[in-house]
Amino acid sequence: MSYYRPLVRHGDARPEGAIHLAGSALWFTEVEILDRSAPPRIAPAGLLPEDIRLRLMSRRAAIAGLDMTQPQIMGILNVTPDSFSDGGQHDELAAAQSAAVRMLADGASIIDVGGESTRPGADVVEEMAEIARTAPVIAAIREVSAAPISIDTRKATVAMEALDAGASLINDVSGFTFDAALAPLAAQAGVPVCVMHAQGDPKTMQENPQYDNVVLDVYDSLAAQVDQLEATGVLREQIVVDPGIGFGKSQAHNLALLRNLSLFHGLGCPILLGVSRKRFIGTIGKEPRADRRMAGSIAVGLAGFAQGVQMLRVHDVAETAQALRLWQATR
Structure with missing residues (x-):
């Protein structure tokens, strides 16, 4: 089986035969053909x-409701005591609501609310505790804004309460493999979903992750999960895919995926990239403190946008939005 990664370019002057990428302003004339049993090669599109x-x-x-031909920013709102970067900052309902309003004003087009830390080594949170953390916050945001809200959960019961409170999208870091009831719920509710790749669960995922070929293995896994979601009744056009940077991946795995992000357009779905403040940024950027990794996070995020990623999940919304505006203006 061959895999095709578009070599993405930009600019108003395009050669004859250039193909627009996913309906955006980006385009390509060549692809890199990847194969498990042969070296990569370049071919005309x-x-x-x-x-x-x-x-x-x-x-x-x-x-x-978000235009997937334009880059979109997803603001991270963790209402957890133990998230790796911002745990405990939004425990109070008023603080969480205020943070969401600020992120929307700063340039986020969607808020991702999570009540269970999925940092390496994290334990599973009981459903009722996760609901108590997330549903009131979603309702409070909905009181003051009509902006889309994503519920970051692996559990159907939590998602159901979040949807009732006003959530617009289900974002499952397990790729809809943790709770068999979650995909049918999404299909019945008719809401878009984000399916992420993770190897193992948060408790053990960083204990020596192994792949035959991380780029192709992750692609195949996401392809299978998208097909399964379609079979359950979720429309492919309403599925977002996320390669899961840092979820059961070493630094080398993360970098390989980041260099080959445009491959995932072959799934026919928008791509979400979540790299904000992650450990590999601290390692390469020589910054041990997660809350001081903004510059590195923006650098990686813009590299993702250059490969056609449609949505970037970030902690530092205002700074990312500023960088995106300048990046777009200079291109």
């Missing part, structure tokens, strides 16, 4: 199989 070409070029449908 005109040689793409028709089904792959259509998936790469098709305009992505809006997700929770």
Whole structure:
């Protein structure tokens, strides 16, 4: 089996035969062909199989009302005591509501509310405790804003309460493998979903993760999960994929995925990238404190946008939005 990674470019002057990437302003004329049993090679985009070409070029449908032909910023709102970077900062309802309003004013187009830390080594949170953390916050945000809200959970009961409170999207870091009831709930509710790749669970995922080929293994896993979600009744056009940087991956695995992000457009879904303040940024950037990794997070995020990623999940919304505006202006 061959895999096709578009070599993404930008600019108003395009050669004849250039293919728009996912309906955006980005385009490509060549692809890198990847294979498990042969070295990579470059080929003209005109040689793409028709089904792959259509998936790469098709305009992505809006997700929770957000235009997927433009870069979008997802603001992280963790209402947990133990998240790796911002645990305990939004325990009070008023503080969480205020933080969400501020992020929206600063440039976020969607808020991702999470009540269970998924940092390496984290324990599972009991459902009722997770609901108590998230549902009131979502309701409080909905009282003051009509902006999309994502519920970051692996559990159907938590998601159901979040949707009732006003959530617009289900974001599952387990890729809908933790709770068999979650995908049918999403299908029945008719809401968009984000399916992330993770190897193992948060408690053990960073204990020597192994892959045959991390880029192709993650691609195949996400492809299987997207197919499973479709079979359950979730529309492909309402599925966002996330390669899961830092979830059961070493630094080398993370970097390989980041260099090959454009491959995942072949799934025919928008791509979400979550790299904000993660450990590999601290290691490479020589910054041990998570809350001081903004510059490195923005650098990696802009590299993702350059490969056509549609959504970036961040802690530092105002700074990321400023960087994005300048990045777009200079391009």
